[in-house]
Amino acid sequence: MTAPSSTSAPSSRGGRWIAHWDPENETFWRETGEKVAKRNLYFSVLSEHIGFSIWTLWSVLVLFMGPEYGLTPADKFMLTSMVTLVGAVVRVPYTFAVAIFGGRNWTIVSAGLLLIPSIAAFVVMEPGTSFSTFLLVGLLAGVGGGNFASSMTNINAFFPLKKKGWALGLNAGGGNIGVPVIQLVALAIIGASGGPRVLLGIYIPLILVAAVLAAMFMDNIENVKNDTGAAKDAARDAHTWIMSFLYIGTFGSFIGYSFAFGQVLTNQFGRTPLQAAYVTFIGPLLGSLIRPVGGWLADRYGGAKITLYNFVGMGVATAVLIAASMQRSLALFTVAFVVLFVLTGLGNGSTYKMIPGIFQNKALAKGLEGEAAAAYGRRLSGASMGLIGAVGALGGVGINLAFRQSFISYGSGTGAFVAFLAFYVVCFVVTWAVYLRRSTRPAQVTEAASETKPQLSYAEV
Known part of the structure; x- marks a missing residue:
């Protein structure tokens, strides 16, 4: 540390605390x-990366589970849906854990918790295990989804507003890459005729490495506090729920498709697990890598604008998927799906950048300036991020359940894609109406703003 005042900790606390x-x-x-x-x-990023890998572990394990496991396609979609659900729910307590335990300390704990689902899966992964046992062990893997919320809350506190788009995008993108990485590792193992326990045997020591490195090199920030009033204020603010809805469209799509892509290829297009594994990693990989670009574009041009155009692109890609699904064109379907993954990544970066900008604008509209405005923005954006991340992840549950029902009803994913297209249209309309239509302005902002202050626009958030 170059400045003693930045690292001297209060006498009441030991360890790596920044006062x-x-x-x-x-x-x-x-x-x-x-x-x-x-x-x-x-x-x-390292810890969150491995957390994502463990969370999406079952998207890979189901590819190893052939007829001898006795599971139907509907069973597998239900399994991945429930894993996604737990990952979404635990994001809320993980958000508050950073202030209770410290960002460094909770990173160590949350990394260590990943050992539980990994070891449990290592024990039960064999033919003859009941579906209920697989479901219970799969639910344990949901704790990996919580690492995102605590990591984002922690990193949000470290960076200034003008750097948050880049930092949050890089943090989330590096974590998201855990999805394609575990799929790539699985591809190599399947190609070498290895089993699922080999995959788990690789990740268990990596979890320990992440926990040790967090202990050695990370810090806790003393002035990060859980503000229950902020949590209540964020929950009452309409923007928290609007952004949650939009994040369902971006991140919910990313995580849902990450779980479902391989299953759709095997069930609808008759691909073998190895053939599916050859392509399933490409979409999540590109979507993860481009997430920081979405944050950077939002920093430069405004998150609302990038998000709006992104939903247009997602709608077009989904329309192409519907056509490819109906024509059973594997090549067109694969290309369109990969493009859709890329767009979800861009949208993830741009929507998350909008959050601190929205609450900063509200602070300015209330007449706050300087550090007071920054503190208000940090307070509400930090409180809202965990909730938005949790609700957004629920989109992954909806996607897997929609695919499950579509395959039961129609024998393909076409019906699900039609529903997704309609949802993206609604997301486009909401983004435009709330954040880009010049005449629209939230009532609470209007009431709080001084008559002498210029009308604020959310177009630049």
Whole structure:
């Protein structure tokens, strides 16, 4: 640490606690903050990356589960749906855990918790195991989904507003890459005629490495507090729920398709597990890599604009998927699906960047300035992020349940894609009406703003 004041901890606490943290102060950021923030970001990414891998573990394991396991396609979609559900729900307590235990400390704990589903899956992965046992063990893997919420809440506190789009995009994108990486590892194992226990045997030591590195190189910020009032204020704010809805469209799509892509290829197009594994990783990989680009574009052009155009692209790609599904064109279907994955990644970055910008704008509209405005924005955006992340992840549950019902009813995923297209149209309309239509302005902002202040627009958030 270059500035003693930034690292001296109160006598009541030991360990790597930072007592003073002011990233909005340009001198502090330049001399001390940036270096510390980036170090925490990189090791946060590692832990979150492995968390995503364990969360989406069952999207890979179901490819190993042939007829000898006695599971129907509907069983497998139900299994992945429930894993996604748990991952969404635990995001809420994981968000608050950062302030209770400290970002570094909770990263260590949350990484260690990944050992439970990994070891449990290692024990039960064999033919003859009941579906209920697989379902119970799969639910344990949901804890990996919580790592995203705690990681994003922690990193949000480290960076200044002007850097949040890049930092949150990189943090989330690096975590998202855990999805294609575990699929790539599975591809190599399937290609070498290995079993699912080989995959688990690789990840168990990696979990330990992530926990140890977090202990060695990360920090806790003393002034990150759980503000129950902020949580209540965020829950009462319409923007929290609007952004949750939009995040269902972006991240919900990403995680839902990550779980379902391989199953759709095997069930609708007759691909073998190895053939499916050859392509399933491409979409999540590109979607993960491009997420920071979505954050960067949002920093430069405004998250609302990028999100709006992104939903247009997602709608077009989904329409192509419907046509490809009806024509049973594997090549067109695969290309369109990969494009859709890329767009979900862009949208993930742009929507998450909107959150701090929206609450910062509300602070300005209330007449707050400088640090007071920044503090208000941090308070509500931090409180809302966990809730938005949790609700957004529920979109993955809906996608897998929609595919399950579509295959039961029609024998293909076409019906599900029609529903997804309609949803993206609604997301487009909501984004335009709330954040880009110049004449629209939230009532609470209008009432709070001084008559002498110019009308704020959310187009730049």
